[in-house]
Amino acid sequence: MKEEKHRVLYEKVKDLILSREKVCALTGAGISAESGVPTFRGKDGLWNKYNPAELATPEAFSRDPELVWKWYDWRRQIISEAKPNAGHLALAKLEEIKGENFILITQNVDGLHQKAGSKRVLEVHGNIWKLKCTSCTYEEFNYDVPLKVIPPRCPECGNLLRPGVVWFGESLPFDVLDEVERWLRMCDLMLVIGTSGVVQPAASFAFVAKHNDAVIVEVNIERTPISEIADFFFLGKAGEILPLIIPEILK
């Protein structure tokens, strides 16, 4: 009986994804958990073992760039071994179905969505494979694992390179945020997957979309503040639930 009820809900969401014009997905660390990338919060979360103030702030980097880079280098190693899972693949498939009517907003810096084939991705917290100069405009994508030199230096001006991610206390990239806001105004349905919904401003995205009449569909292994406004909440792993609610390609 319970299974039948779930099946009906999966079909209902599939239909909504097809019938609603603009669809947006917001992902967090939970979608990469099944690929072996640690999340930030929860029992085995990174912020349970490490102090973000010592590793993920501009102050921490000015204090000890070597320590910060060693930590990011370690995370890059874990991510380099990770493969996209069924959740990432389902979202790449959704992009194929909806085309320009779909956007993927991710807080993840691991690049696994792109590895799965997604192209329409807005990375609100940057990308761990990007290195940016702290002094000039130089930036590069660097996939060395481990990095050859820690801390790495700018080949153009010799100053320190930093990870191309957003740290606590920093603003989100303006161009990315502008595009996110445009989508939050026009999206008709938002999938919210594997985020604890506690880090602003991303935590408010679903609320803004809901205010603009979007249907909110959440997938998570536990309830979050976003669950309060979700029209559909699917309790379970992204890699298991997403393939059940993403429609087959229409051909």
Ligand code: OAD
């Ligand atoms: P969190 O670690 O805060 O939350 C992960 C969420 O994923 C939790 O709600 C889990 O219940 C859920 N989850 C875990 N495994 C899952 C699975 N297999 N399927 C579905 N859900 C699952 O990660 P974020 O919300 O992404 O920012 O964190 C937001 C930001 O906080 C990160 O981007 C990062 C961090 O500090 C920066 O580094 C700037």
